[in-house]
Amino acid sequence: MRIRIEEASAHAGAEVEIRGWLYHKRSSGSIHFLLVRDGSGVIQAVMAKQEVSPSLFAAAADLTQESSLLVRGTVREDSRAPGGHELTVRDLQVVGLADPYPITPKEHGVEFLMDHRHLWLRSRRQHALMRIRAEVIRAATEFLDRHGYLRMDAPILTPAAVEGTTTLFETPYFDLGNAFLTQSGQLYNEAAASAFGRVYCFGPTFRAEKSKTRRHLTEFWMLEPEAAFMELDEYMEVAEAMICAVVGQVLDRRRLDLQEVERNLAALEAVQPPFPRLSYDEALNRLHAAGKPLPWGEDLGGDEETVISSAFQRPVFVHRYPAKCKAFYMQPDRDRPDVVLSADLLAPEGYGEIIGGGQRIHDLQLLQQRLREHHLPEHVYQWYLDLRRYGSVPHCGFGLGIERTVAWIAGIEHVREAIPFPRLMNRLYP
Ligand code: 4AD
Numbered sequence: 133m134r135i136r137i138e139e140a141s142a143h144a145g146a147e148v149e150i151r152g153w154l155y156h157k158r159s160s161g162s163i164h165f166l167l168v169r170d171g172s173g174v175i176q177a178v179m180a181k182q183e184v185s186p187s188l189f190a191a192a193a194d195l196t197q198e199s200s201l202l203v204r205g206t207v208r209e210d211s212r213a214p215g216g217h218e219l220t221v222r223d224l225q226v227v228g229l230a231d232p233y234p235i236t237p238k239e240h241g242v243e244f245l246m247d248h249r250h251l252w253l254r255s256r257r258q259h260a261l262m263r264i265r266a267e268v269i270r271a272a273t274e275f276l277d278r279h280g281y282l283r284m285d286a287p288i289l290t291p292a293a294v295e296g297t298t299t300l301f302e303t304p305y306f307d308l309g310n311a312f313l314t315q316s317g318q319l320y321n322e323a324a325a326s327a328f329g330r331v332y333c334f335g336p337t338f339r340a341e342k343s344k345t346r347r348h349l350t351e352f353w354m355l356e357p358e359a360a361f362m363e364l365d366e367y368m369e370v371a372e373a374m375i376c377a378v379v380g381q382v383l384d385r386r387r388l389d390l391q392e393v394e395r396n397l398a399a400l401e402a403v404q405p406p407f408p409r410l411s412y413d414e415a416l417n418r419l420h421a422a423g424k425p426l427p428w429g430e431d432l433g434g435d436e437e438t439v440i441s442s443a444f445q446r447p448v449f450v451h452r453y454p455a456k457c458k459a460f461y462m463q464p465d466r467d468r469p470d471v472v473l474s475a476d477l478l479a480p481e482g483y484g485e486i487i488g489g490g491q492r493i494h495d496l497q498l499l500q501q502r503l504r505e506h507h508l509p510e511h512v513y514q515w516y517l518d519l520r521r522y523g524s525v526p527h528c529g530f531g532l533g534i535e536r537t538v539a540w541i542a543g544i545e546h547v548r549e550a551i552p553f554p555r556l557m558n559r560l561y562p
Pocket residue numbers: 294295315316317318339341347348349350352354356357485486487488489490529530531532533534535536537547
């Protein structure tokens with residue numbers, strides 16, 4: 133019977149076939165220990181000289197790392213084996229003998245590994261990271277599904293900017309001039325929220341960001357919920373509950389993967405509500421006290437976020453940023469119009485912003501005025517302005533950056549390992 137390695141424990145004593153690749157090989161004179169991986173796990177296949185034909189035993193001696201193979205044998209319980217089981221080999225068939233494999237157990241530089249990302253993905257650490265990523269996405273979307281948010285995907289090719297015009301990727305678009313790769317599905321989400329009440333979109337988003345930091349990709353995945361009849365405080369409650377659900381589910385279902393990447397689990401277990409909520413002004417006071425003063429009106433950069441987020445054991449909201457450092461659509465605070473009803477969520481342990489969002493302007497005239505102030509061409513936003521003409525309501529939404537969230541939850545240094553094929557300012561290959 134064909135099984136996947138993760139199912140081995142259910143087949144103790146049975147004859148099975150595993151289809152996979154040779155991860156590692158060790159031989160004593162009379163036994164080959166073949167570590168075989170199939171994507172679901174790794175199992176040790178033990179081939180004893182006296183139990184197979186001489187030609188097979190000799191062929192196994194010549195197997196190279198990452199050769200693909202079919203291996204048949206009996207599953208044996210063995211408490212010393214990784215996963216608690218090993219395979220006693222009866223037969224083995226080579227599907228593809230691999231050339232000498234470039235990634236070896238010795239240390240490689242990060243650029244070398246990035247150039248071989250298509251192969252690097254086969255390593256145990258990358259497996260753990262990709263499984264954690266998949267779980268983050270699953271947990272977050274399941275949370276929104278449970279709470280009545282309808283998935284409504286937004287277009288990638290768009291006629292207008294969302295997050296400022298300096299980070300747009302532009303591409304020729306037939307007779308219509310130029311299109312932009314979307315920076316965020318938010319504006320379309322707002323239309324969808326007026327249609328369905330609560331929605332979310334999930335997909336790749338793009339920023340031609342000239343930043344070579346550990347937090348910046350040029351293509352990243354964003355999960356964006358949007359809800360009509362929602363104000364800032366409720367938005368923060370939703371975001372808080374969603375993050376707690378995501379961290380809890382990853383701890384629950386991906387504990388082995390977190391251990392594989394040596395994550396401090398206690399730090400994740402501390403992610404419990406309520407999260408602290410700091411105003412921008414309070415954040416500035418903290419920066420001042422930490423000897424990193426920031427002039428009022430400037431956006432928090434990576435260094436500032438690190439200072440703020442390192443001070444807490446759990447994620448922290450920073451709300452009510454100055455209007456002048458945020459996007460055109462942000463709703464001003466009624467009592468203090470120079471600040472807006474935005475809130476970013478900063479992840480602890482110095483990771484910084486993983487969520488950006490807030491309350492949107494629902495007043496037509498004010499939105500038109502903001503478009504002018506931001507030098508944005510009103511005619512391409514007509515449909516967006518329509519949302520303020522036909523049943524406008526206070527509404528909120530936010531964007532969760534998947535790679536930054538995965539980097540934080542997995543405890544890794546750089547977002548480039550949190551996505552299968554990272555796109556960076558200086559990397560488009562493979
Ligand atoms: O704060 P941002 O720019 O917010 C928006 O785009 C809103 N329109 C979202 C919304 O309200 N629907 O981006 C949201 C999140 C950030 O908090 C961060 O996690 C991630 O997207 N992000 C990036 N991740 C990787 N590389 C980049 N260059 C990123 N820029 C933003």
